[in-house]
Amino acid sequence: MKILFLILLTLGELMALELKSSAFQPNQMIPDKYTCDGQDISPPLEWTGIPEGTKSFALIMDDPGAPVGLWVHWVVYNIPVEVTQLPENVAKKEKISINGKELTQGKNTWPKIGYGGPCPPNKAHRYFFKLYALKEQTNFPVGLTAKELENKIKNITIEKAELIGIYDLKKRRK
Secondary structure (H helix, E strand, O other): OHHHHHHHHHHHHHHOOEEEOOOOOOOEEOOHHHOOOOOOOOOOEEEEOOOOOOOEEEEEEEEOOOOOOOEEEEEEEEEEOOOOEEOOOOOOOOEEEEOOEEEEEOEOOOOOEOOOOOOOOOOOEEEEEEEEEEOOOOOOOOOOOHHHHHHHHOOOEEEEEEEEEEEOOOHHHO
16 A cells, blocks of 8 residues: 555656756756846746646746845746747747747736846845646736736646746846
């Protein structure tokens, strides 16, 4: 019985929704390339362990430790279930196509459409990439903020995965 429980526990862990990047490891430094010190382009992301019943995804990247409070860096939604990765340097426009599938980007805190990389004003900050597996195929309008998106998905989220990256602004440290 204990062996069966361990096998089921292991399978459950293997099947959990997981968000990764080939650019950095969890809880490690985000390379300059993806920040205001570099090219300020979005990092590549991929996810596995899609829960049964998932019809679409949504992604929010934010910095809860910003001096002014929560700072949102990226909002992506209406991601079809067939899309399991975002390439590096996603275009900063409302509608984007990944492998022939259309996705929508919302407004970050600047407020601009698309990715705005880490640019902490003081000390090192943690950046949370949050992927939501949703039980409905969504078709939300363009230009949503993270808060508006979270309100729309709160009752249709099956599972959430997080990837945390760290960044400390280098330009102002020299």
